[in-house]
Amino acid sequence: MKVIRKIYDFIPKYAIKPLILCVLINFSVYSGARLFYKNRVFHDLTTNLDNSIPVVPIFIVFYLGSYLFWIFNYILISRISEDNCYRLAISDILGKLTCFIIYITFPTTNVRPELTSTNVFVDMLKFLYSVDAANNLFPSIHVLVSWYCFAGIRCNKTIPLWYRYFSLFMAVMISISTLTTKQHVIADVIAGVVLAELTWQFSLQLQLYKLKKLIKQEA
Template identity: 45%
Template sequence: MKEKIQKLIPAYAVFPLLACLAVNFLVYMGIAPIADSWKHYDLTTTFDQAVPIVPEFIIIYLGCYLFWGINYILIAGQGKEHCYRFVTADIMSRLICCLFFLILPTTNIRPELGDGLWENILQFVYDIDAPTRLFPSIHCLVSWFCYIGIRGQKQVPKWYRAFSCVFALLVCASTQFTKQHYIVDVFGGIAIAELTYYIAFHTKCYRPLERLCERIYKRGE
């Protein structure tokens, strides 16, 4: 069993993946008690108003968490350097999100829902997830990372790379059809993912993470 787990998640990837999870949690949940009471801006556009609500898209909106877990593990397994570079991009992206959540707090007005299975599930999401910290969309950002992290990796089957692209776009669509985000949140999330990914894979900024991880691994030996 241990060998199977190590084959699925290499030892070098454990701390980086946990770091991704921790930073994401700290940014999204940590900002709420700080900025949720501040003045928020509604960036709703004519396009946003024209998009209909389709409650069934909540399946994609919630199902993406499984997609994220699978792809982050898959990406981390593409090699130690690739893992460090990717995680560096991921952490940088959350720090940028944190900055936007503080300097540009955003909100939107959610629609009233009818009575039905999908409507009730969507209402549950509305109840537990305040309409704040919208720009950029972390849902779109993380989903796009799931695609670009394997975009050029030939070790990953072409069909799965294509699936990841399509599913990432469906997640972006789900943020619109569930009225969880504006269209600008989608483009913001994708742009930040591409920007930080480019920086991480074209500079040596991943080296501090690499050195930290190597020290942790040596202590664990």
């Protein structure tokens, strides 16, 4: 019981189910979309501008480090208030489901570079290529989630200003890392930011996050 209390001290009880649901939706969308890819025609959205962006292996640190950033900020956003937690969850789910629809109706891919040199960052990038197929690209979920991490705290004055700026910095650097690791192209990044903003604002306008109150009342 002491362990559970400690967890609740860090992650509010009301946030447990919404955050777990976000994780489950993420894996379901990412893996589920690939079930529809057999014999499909894939579109390559790579432009000349994308081709001019060099591979910068050290940016793999931002790309893989994004997972820690996501975990921390999703919990931080959820701790602000219960409404904020549900708004984040609704936005996240709407964004991921939109990604799923786009992935299966307009599948995209890109051509990854051949990495001939070797160092710790190149080896990490090679490993990423070996475990992550070049699909599920447009919009970029990496960018989508990173932008939620910034959007969820940018106007909240209970969060120190320096950390709000740091979250913006991380969201931008993670977005850049998707390009410099050749995991994504510019169109994927733009679509990720736009989708995050649309779903974040959409959830506020419709106040979908307040549906939890109706659910609780009916229960």
